[in-house]
Amino acid sequence: MESSEVFKLIESKYPDALKSIDLEGIEQSVTIDVNSIADVCNYLKTESELQFTSLMCLSGVDYEDKMEVVYHLHSLLHDHRVTLKVELSRDNPKLPSVSGVWKAANWHEREAYDMYGIVFDDHPDLRRILLPDDWEGFPLRKDYVVAEKYRGWTIRKIKEGFE
Amino acid sequence: MPDLKTEEMVVQMGPQHPATHGVLRLEITTDGEIVRKINPHIGYLHRCFEKHCEELNYHQIIPFVDRCDYLAAMNNEHGYVMAVEKLLDIEIPERVEYIRVIMSELNRIASHLVALGTYGLDIGAITPFLFTFRDREKILDLFEMTSGARLLYNYIWIGGVAFDLPNGFVEKCFEFIDYFLPKLKEYDDLLSYNKIFIKRTAEVAIIPPAVAIEWGITGPNLRASGVDWDLRRDEPYSIYDKFEWDVIVADGRVGVLGDSWSRYYVRVLEMEQSASIVKQALEGLPSDENVKSAVPKKVRPKEGSVFFRSENPRGELGYYIISDGSDIPYRLKMRSPAFCNLSAISDVGEGLLISDLVSLLGSIDIVLGEIDR
Amino acid sequence: MDYFIQIVTDLLPGLNGLPQWLVIPSIMFLFGALIFTGIAIYSLIILWFERKIAAHMQDRLGPMEVGGWHGWLQTVADAVKLLLKEDIIPAVADRKLFKLAPYIVFLAAFAVFAALPFSDKIIGSELNIGIFYILSVSSVGVVGILMAGWGSNNKWALFGSMRSVAQFVSYEIPIGLSILVVVMSVGSLSMRDIVMAQDGGIFNWMIWQNAPFNFIAFLILFIAGTAETNRVPFDIPEAESELVAGFHVEYSGMRFSIFFLAEYANMLAVGIIASTLFLGGWQGITGASSAPGIGLIWMLLKGFLIVLVMIWFRWTLPRLRVDQLMYVCWKVLVPISFFNMVGAGIWIGLSS
Structure with missing residues (x-):
């Protein structure tokens, strides 16, 4: 099934949840409303025509005016894939967790929290995953400034002119 | 003794532990020898790969990609350059594709050899480890011949490869395949069908298909x-x-589907298929084409994003690249296979013995460089 | 022992003037020192052998540099290194237990040698219950291992020592039962009597008697002996990939090398016990020789042979799991050795 057909199905099932569809470029994607992402995901996974059984990737993205969470889904049974996006406000990035839908989301969401500070509601165990628990700030945010010290150790600055 | 009571003990397995294949730390709650709860802690090898990528241009990222999965650097490069090429929408000379496939499959064999050898070590058999490393050495020699490096190659470039195959490579590679295929029998004799090895791995730590997906x-x-x-x-x-080969799916010939032995043996059989692909690629290798003809001077993809995944020795390696039109990726996310594979351990590993946990951990073949990035 | 005392007093006639209570203990001490040195030298040699054998089994060369010819001094260099290393005691360890443990382990291994007959004359103490003494003394070592595991205050060490205790206690039983088969056929617990009963060449060795019961007993003794010495495939107390290093994980330098020495001493002890009980002891293939050194050479050859087979095991086989180890002992070895013993008893009763 083509991505556009999947989008149509989502649109007919959740008309309010669908915010925009992007059919341009290499990757076609659909933007889902923050609050209904978990429901849409659940629908995509359980609907017999779709059966997106595996979550390939879940990534956070920081566009300096907004945050985005991108879901890449794939169905092993029907062999089709779809890309979902959720837009979040930068001040309070918060959305429902999909770890109840796919367990694979568990660590991906922790990573997104770790790197971007995106909070996933109802996540069973939302802690930092790659960075130390007492790390300050969210490094992959575009406005992240490296702290001068961590536990008394000086963090070295990148040399000028390093490309 | 009325005051005598038992309680669960929390043991730190790692970050320095022989069975964790690097710097993984498993915080395990044990009841005697039985593991009741596993809490994995990763990130000891975090090198800010994704942050680095937002500062470097597309060519400069390749060496960093090497260092993610250092046992399968060619496969990582291959996946990355294909993602960028898809973003750029460029055509690649056929010879380059053949060389890339040869390198990726050789690297897959090398990576699986490490997986098998270290798995033997985990189970307590020391000799297979040295046998597999002996054979891996020959692959590394081939890589050294081609790229000058033995572990981190920086060989596959966007639009091409760094060097054409050197003189004598094809013959040496054929020689290696002929040498290598009989060795698989040796591994079977020494390890795969060893009674104790089967006892330790078959029907241990079963991952049913539904759980795996x-x-x-x-x-x-x-x-x-x-x-x-x-x-x-x-x-x-x-x-x-273009090649004739089989996808290896476990059949549970020893034990059941999804046990540690199946995970081990799928890799043994996959090496055979990879060798066959390499052989076919060598036979069909087109001659005399400039391997750098399609290398772009400046990589400036159009605005947009791509998610591309390829089959790494450890699983599906995905790159999600967002381009803002400059020569530096706006965002690069790596979906590392071992990261996802490892995340299941707290679910699958509960209720196993400590020895079986080691057996499980070894059989899912993790590389911490890729998990922590 | 009397023979040894006689030799020393013959060599040093001045000793006759001294009081007996002083001479006898010093000569005994001398004998002990000789055995200790012997064990140390044997360990160095067998360790070098093990490394070379392992290397050649694994398609490599092993140590080649130190000492010139095939790295024969490598293990000596390693031993010197171990002795010179810093002796680290963890801050939270139980210092007394921690320090005492390696000595107890070694003492148990060492004390066994007192009753081992190296030849017709060279025997530390000719006990009339020799094999019984060996069995009981060797099991003291497990106390040392438990002390090491507990005293280290390390959870892996504790795991290792708990496994070790379970393993030791369990495998004593098949060993005892298979030794009983020999004791029944000979009718004596004395090591000397057991060897004497096998007089007259290879076909009189105990391993061929009471067919097939003694042969089975030999196999069981050998398997259980491998387990008693914590060798692969029964090395779960050390299980490097699971328990890091098991009970000696916190030990370094000198103390570690004492554990090491005890392991190799135990291996030799198992070799010598097995060859004494089943392979004719100090007697050669054609029977005992009257020349003085020959018995010792035969004994050591047979002991080495069994140690070599253990080494061969180690570099070939993977490791069993804890529960499988217990399964092998209680559900395989114990019943077999029990029925074997009963069968041997009936056979002996019928044939006498």
């Missing part, structure tokens, strides 16, 4: 659970559709 387990681990899925065949990239 749910946790996003991919690659040999998924095929060991009986799911017939291989990106090289089902979403053919590069020139994999």
